[in-house]
Amino acid sequence: MASNDLVVGLEIGTSKICVVVGEGRPDGTLRILGVGQAPSRGVRKGEIVDFETAMKCVHEAVVDAEQKSDVMIRSIYVSVAGGHIQSFNNRGCVMVPEDRDEIDEQDIEDVKVSAREVSIPASNAFLHSIIQHYHVDGQDGVLNPVGMLGEKLEADFHIIHGVRNRIQNTIRCVKELPLEVEDVVFSALASAQVVLTQHQKNLGALVVDMGGGTTDYILYVDGAVKQSGVLGIGGDHVTNDISMALRIPMARAEKLKLEEGSCVLGNCLPGETILLKDDSGFAGKEIERETLNTIINLRVREIFELLKRKLEAEPFINYIGAGVFITGGCSLLDGIEHLAGESFEMPAHAAHAQTIAGLTSAFENPQFSTAIGLIKYAQAVQAERPARGFRRLIGKFFSYG
Amino acid sequence: MIQLSKNYTLPEREEEIIPIKIVGVGGAGANALDRIVLDGMEKADLIAINTDVQSLASSVAAHKVQLGRAVTRGLGAGGDPEVGQQAALESAEEIRPALANARMIFICTGLGGGTGSGAAPVVAQIAREAGSLVIVFATLPFSFEGKRRTAQAHAALGRLNQIAHAVICFENDRMGDMVAPKAGIHQAFAMADVTISQSARSIVNLIQRPGLIRIGFDDLLTALRSENGRCLFGFGESDSDNRAHDALRQALKNPLMDKGRMLADAAHVLVQVTGGPSMTLSEVEILMQELNRQVNEHTQILFGTAVDGRMGNRLAVTIISSLRAEIDVASDVAAPLPVPAPIWEQPQEAAAKIDILPQPPVLAPAPAPDLIPFEPPPPAAELPPPIAPVEKSRSRVIMPRKKSEPEEEPKPARQKFGQAKQEVLQFEPVTRGRFEKSEPTIIEGQDLDVPTFLRKNIRVK
Numbered sequence: 001m002a003s004n005d006l007v008v009g010l011e012i013g014t015s016k017i018c019v020v021v022g023e024g025r026p027d028g029t030l031r032i033l034g035v036g037q038a039p040s041r042g043v044r045k046g047e048i049v050d051f052e053t054a055m056k057c058v059h060e061a062v063v064d065a066e067q068k069s070d071v072m073i074r075s076i077y078v079s080v081a082g083g084h085i086q087s088f089n090n091r092g093c094v095m096v097p098e099d100r101d102e103i104d105e106q107d108i109e110d111v112k113v114s115a116r117e118v119s120i121p122a123s124n125a126f127l128h129s130i131i132q133h134y135h136v137d138g139q140d141g142v143l144n145p146v147g148m149l150g151e152k153l154e155a156d157f158h159i160i161h162g163v164r165n166r167i168q169n170t171i172r173c174v175k176e177l178p179l180e181v182e183d184v185v186f187s188a189l190a191s192a193q194v195v196l197t198q199h200q201k202n203l204g205a206l207v208v209d210m211g212g213g214t215t216d217y218i219l220y221v222d223g224a225v226k227q228s229g230v231l232g233i234g235g236d237h238v239t240n241d242i243s244m245a246l247r248i249p250m251a252r253a254e255k256l257k258l259e260e261g262s263c264v265l266g267n268c269l270p271g272e273t274i275l276l277k278d279d280s281g282f283a284g285k286e287i288e289r290e291t292l293n294t295i296i297n298l299r300v301r302e303i304f305e306l307l308k309r310k311l312e313a314e315p316f317i318n319y320i321g322a323g324v325f326i327t328g329g330c331s332l333l334d335g336i337e338h339l340a341g342e343s344f345e346m347p348a349h350a351a352h353a354q355t356i357a358g359l360t361s362a363f364e365n366p367q368f369s370t371a372i373g374l375i376k377y378a379q380a381v382q383a384e385r386p387a388r389g390f391r392r393l394i395g396k397f398f399s400y401g
Numbered sequence: 402m403i404q405l406s407k408n409y410t411l412p413e414r415e416e417e418i419i420p421i422k423i424v425g426v427g428g429a430g431a432n433a434l435d436r437i438v439l440d441g442m443e444k445a446d447l448i449a450i451n452t453d454v455q456s457l458a459s460s461v462a463a464h465k466v467q468l469g470r471a472v473t474r475g476l477g478a479g480g481d482p483e484v485g486q487q488a489a490l491e492s493a494e495e496i497r498p499a500l501a502n503a504r505m506i507f508i509c510t511g512l513g514g515g516t517g518s519g520a521a522p523v524v525a526q527i528a529r530e531a532g533s534l535v536i537v538f539a540t541l542p543f544s545f546e547g548k549r550r551t552a553q554a555h556a557a558l559g560r561l562n563q564i565a566h567a568v569i570c571f572e573n574d575r576m577g578d579m580v581a582p583k584a585g586i587h588q589a590f591a592m593a594d595v596t597i598s599q600s601a602r603s604i605v606n607l608i609q610r611p612g613l614i615r616i617g618f619d620d621l622l623t624a625l626r627s628e629n630g631r632c633l634f635g636f637g638e639s640d641s642d643n644r645a646h647d648a649l650r651q652a653l654k655n656p657l658m659d660k661g662r663m664l665a666d667a668a669h670v671l672v673q674v675t676g677g678p679s680m681t682l683s684e685v686e687i688l689m690q691e692l693n694r695q696v697n698e699h700t701q702i703l704f705g706t707a708v709d710g711r712m713g714n715r716l717a718v719t720i721i722s723s724l725r726a727e728i729d730v731a732s733d734v735a736a737p738l739p740v741p742a743p744i745w746e747q748p749q750e751a752a753a754k755i756d757i758l759p760q761p762p763v764l765a766p767a768p769a770p771d772l773i774p775f776e777p778p779p780p781a782a783e784l785p786p787p788i789a790p791v792e793k794s795r796s797r798v799i800m801p802r803k804k805s806e807p808e809e810e811p812k813p814a815r816q817k818f819g820q821a822k823q824e825v826l827q828f829e830p831v832t833r834g835r836f837e838k839s840e841p842t843i844i845e846g847q848d849l850d851v852p853t854f855l856r857k858n859i860r861v862k
Contacts, residue, residue: 044839083842232842233849240834241852245861250835291861298853306844 006033007382008065008076009374010058011187012170014043014213014236015329017057018368019065021073022358022375030379032358035368036065045232046081046187046214048169055173062177075180077374079187080170081214083232085127085162090115093154103136103145107153115157125164127186132156132224158225160186182378188216188228190373193380194353194363195327196220203321207351208307208340209370210330212236215303219316226316231307235330238299245295246287248276257333260289261296264335268293300336304343323347327369421445421605422503424528426521427485428453428477429511429540429593431460436594437509437601438462445507445605448499450524452488452516453477466499468492468520478515482553485519496527504618505608506533507601508565513542513550518557525564534618535565536604536625538597543573567625567723569632571596596655603636603719607673607705616673616705624671624703624721633667635720643843644676644716645684649691652718664695667722673705676716680708681846683856688718 005024011017019036038060042050066073092115094107112129120126134142136150145153171181192207201220209216212235218228235257242261243253260274268289276285311317324344326336331350340348353363353372362368423445425434431449438447438461449462454475457465467475469488478485489496500506506528510521521537528535539558542550561568571593607616625632637651653664664670672692674685685706696702833841836850843849847856854861 044836045842049839231844236835237850237852240836240850241854244832244834244852245854294859294861295852295854298857298859302849302853306849309845 006071007375007378008073009079009190009371009378010062010076010174011079011190011371011374012043012048012054012058012173013040013081013211013329013370014046014234015211016040016367017043017061018371019061019073019076020362020368020371020375021065021069021071022356022372022379024375024379024382028379028383030356030358030376032356032362032372032375033071034065034067034069035362035371036061036063036068038064040212044213045083045234045236046211046230047084047166048173051169051173055176058173059177062179073179075182076174077182077378078170078174078184079190079370079374080127080162080167080184081187081211081216081230082162082166083214083230084124084166085160085186085216085230086124087158087160087228088118089132089156089158089226090118091154091156092116093152096151096153101149101151103148103150103153105146108146108155111153111155112157115155116159118159120161121163123163123165124161125167126159126161127167127184128158128160128189130158130160130189130225132158132226133222156224158228160189160228162186183381185374185377186216186218186228187211187214187370188218188230189225190371190377191216191327191369192218192220193373193376194356195325195351195369195373196322197354198223200322200325204316204319205322206311206317206320206324206344208304208324208326209328210234210303210326210336211328211370212330215307215328215330217307217311219311219320221316221319227311227314229310231303231310233299233303233306234328235333237303238296238330238333241295241299242292246285246292248285252276256292257296260292262293262334263297263300263339265290265293265297267335296333297339300330300333300339301343304340308344317344320346323349325349325351327351327366329367331366419505419608420503421505421507422448422500422533423507423509423601424448424450424500424524425460425462426450426508426510426524427514427517428456429514429517430509430521431456431462432511432590433509433538433594433597434460434462436591437598440595440598440602446503450489450496450499450520451477452485452520464499466492466495468496468516478519480550481515482519482557485515485517486523487519488516489520489523493523493527496524497531500524500528500531500533503528503531503533505605506531506535507604508535508537509539509597509601510537511540511542512554512557512561513546514553518553522557522560522564525561529564529566534622535567537561537565537568538571538600539568540571540573540593540597566622567632569600569634599636600634603717604721606675607671607719607721610675610707610709612673612705612707614705615707616671616703620671620703620705621721623701624669625723633664633720633722636717638715638717640714640716643841644714645688645843646691646841648716648718649688652720653695664700664720664722665697667696667700669701669703670696670720670722671703671705673707673719674716675707675709675712675719677712677714678708678710679714679846680706680712680716683848683851684716684843684846687841687843687848692720 007022007024009020017038017040021033023031023033025031038057040057042048042053042057048054062073092111094110094114096103096107116126116129133140133156134145135154136142136145136148137152142148167184171184174181188207188209191209195207196205202223204221206217206219214234215231219226239250239254239257242257243250246253272289273286274289274292276287323346324340326340326348330336337348337350350366352366353369356363356372356376363372423434423437425431428451431451434447434449446464447462448464448466449457449460450466450468451457452468452473454467457467469491472484472488472491478488508521508525508528510517512518525535525537539561541554544551558568558570573593608618608621635652635655637648639647639651641647674688689704833850841848841850
């Protein structure tokens with residue numbers, strides 16, 4: 001039955017809500033059937049602030065997706081973002097029972113639980129524990145220890161956690177529709193699934209998902225997640241800066257940013273101006289192009305520098321081989337890869353979903369990276385754990401259903 | 402030509418060492434004292450005062466005074482405030498030297514029992530006569546301890562309110578709100594002591610830290626001045642990314658704050674923000690903006706800030722305020738007491754005292770050192786003596802008014818302070834545009850919702 005392989009990803013973003021319907025094929029590839037979207041209201045900085053309104057918008061987007069892909073959506077994967085999400089690396093350790101010397105699935109589960117035995121604030125819940133590497137009796141870099149002989153199994157995990165109630169809000173928003181929530185996924189983790197190839201993950205890469213309200217990042221080294229997090233700044237801040245500096249309404253500032261704005265300075269003629277037209281098409285205010293670009297440049301540069309400082313707290317940024325990949329709505333800003341390359345001092349690319357088939361108009365748009373990434377993530381999870389496992393673990397922390 | 406070196410620095414402001422004594426009266430007082438020692442308060446003298454020798458022996462305080470050798474013979478007061486008071490009066494001459502030479506005396510006590518309820522007012526009276534600023538931390542008993550104990554506690558509280566400059570009152574019943582429901586009972590009890598210790602420490606720090614905008618004795622007095630009112634106290638500390646917001650929220654969460662609701666009724670609110678060198682102006686601004694939402698617009702805010710290297714990454718907020726009591730209970734009785742007796746007032750004072758303390762003679766001959774460092778009343782108070790005897794019969798009504806004169810005096814100074822505060826706080830009007838109402842994103846001490854070009858002071862256009 002085809003609907004079994006149907007996976008749906010929902011991203012509740014600050015500027016838009018986007019639903020991607022995908023179909024997993026027997027050969028393991030993914031095809032996008034349709035994309036639904038709706039402008040987002042009631043969301044600030046990646047978090048829901050007006051529940052009712054946000055719910056209506058999600059509903060709109062879901063209906064849109066159902067119409068475009070001609071399927072009934074019942075269950076959904078949801079991404080979460082927001083400044084409250086934090087992460088750290090931790091090592092778990094278990095001893096293999098005396099009566100056997102072969103490591104089995106149960107030990108893997110146990111070591112995961114032991115890695116989670118760290119104190120996070122009481123109000124927080126675990127989102128992900130992502131395996132980095134296993135160590136068996138001190139042997140490093142084991143990728144899959146099942147079946148190996150050993151006494152002591154250790155595992156490094158990257159653990160992502162966030163404020164429970166805020167995550168629950170997102171889940172509730174979907175459940176009220178009503179739709180089944182299959183899983184919640186940290187948005188940058190989802191984006192990375194489609195923006196990066198396995199090869200790039202192995203080389204080491206940084207994915208920066210710059211959305212409207214937040215900038216989410218995730219750093220891969222040696223194919224494993226080493227650092228991740230969220231900065232509560234995004235494209236809205238750029239727009240806000242423009243609106244305040246030029247004293248124009250937000251909507252006008254947003255349009256100006258998209259149509260005329262650039263992150264690169266010194267790229268225009270001295271004194272070159274942009275004529276702002278008012279609603280009736282008459283000439284209104286005149287602004288200097290360099291002014292606009294300076295405002296954008298200052299803000300975006302600051303975001304990158306802040307991010308770089310955050311990443312430099314740990315050594316992993318030095319092991320990036322493939323470079324920086326910028327995705328999300330903000331990556332459409334002209335010259336952003338140039339600025340990112342300058343700030344991070346490494347090759348930078350504006351990237352969109354790569355490893356997927358179907359509607360090109362959908363996957364070539366970096367705004368959909370997270371939602372597409374969700375279905376890729378879902379596919380990977382479903383393949384790996386047919387029935388239980390992940391759901392069971394997650395279910396402990398989010399009791400939905 | 403004279404050249405001015407531009408990188409001169411102002412001389413470091415020295416920490417002002419104010420002699421402080423912390424007195425624990427009774428069993429609960431001794432516990433609080435132990436906690437204060439544990440938390441490390443090296444700047445203050447600790448004195449334990451109790452009727453019970455056993456409890457006294459186990460106290461960690463350096464200085465100990467046993468009450469009522471004759472009355473209780475080293476046993477406790479047996480839950481009878483009468484006995485506690487007798488004992489304190491008996492030992493008044495021992496208490497007096499112990500309390501001498503302090504500008505500020507904190508008295509920690511648990512009301513409801515014998516020693517706490519009976520002796521604490523006497524100790525406070527002696528402290529007051531020694532010319533110190535007297536702040537009492539009192540815990541009220543749990544309601545399940547019975548009505549009688551509660552009544553005793555309230556009676557004692559009433560007396561303390563009249564004697565001390567300020568009474569900060571902890572209701573044991575509310576300690577339950579502060580600890581997790583599953584926490585052990587010792588934790589709940591420890592909580593009361595922790596709160597007392599924290600409060601005492603932050604008041605001491607408040608006054609002693611050399612601040613950028615200093616908070617002085619006078620400001621503290623203003624904030625605490627209430628006729629028989631209730632003290633509000635909150636303290637919060639945080640080192641998170643959003644530490645200004647978190648610290649304030651924590652301060653308002655303090656059980657003495659009632660979630661900040663009571664601040665709306667306060668006339669004066671004293672706020673001190675302390676942080677390490679990394680504390681930024683915008684953090685302070687955000688904090689004050691948030692606080693302003695809690696208070697009435699007529700409220701006078703006494704603002705102080707200090708940078709202390711020892712704070713590291715932390716940012717601490719202390720809020721002190723007081724509520725007026727609805728009914729101005731017995732202010733006529735209270736008024737004469739605090740002013741340590743110009744001679745002409747003596748008979749009247751004694752009369753007033755009889756209302757409060759059934760056995761005042763022991764206290765009466767107090768050779769009151771007549772200079773109180775923080776109140777400037779002597780000149781004002783000595784002017785009217787010729788009138789006083791004439792109006793003796795009415796003097797009770799008049800006295801409070803006269804007393805209010807010297808109290809009014811520091812006001813101009815305070816208002817000046819208020820204005821200065823406004824000047825300092827009027828930063829460049831920082832606007833956050835559409836993020837005005839959302840939770841601020843603060844990273845590395847900067848409010849990132851404010852446009853970058855404004856923060857970096859880059860002129861565009």
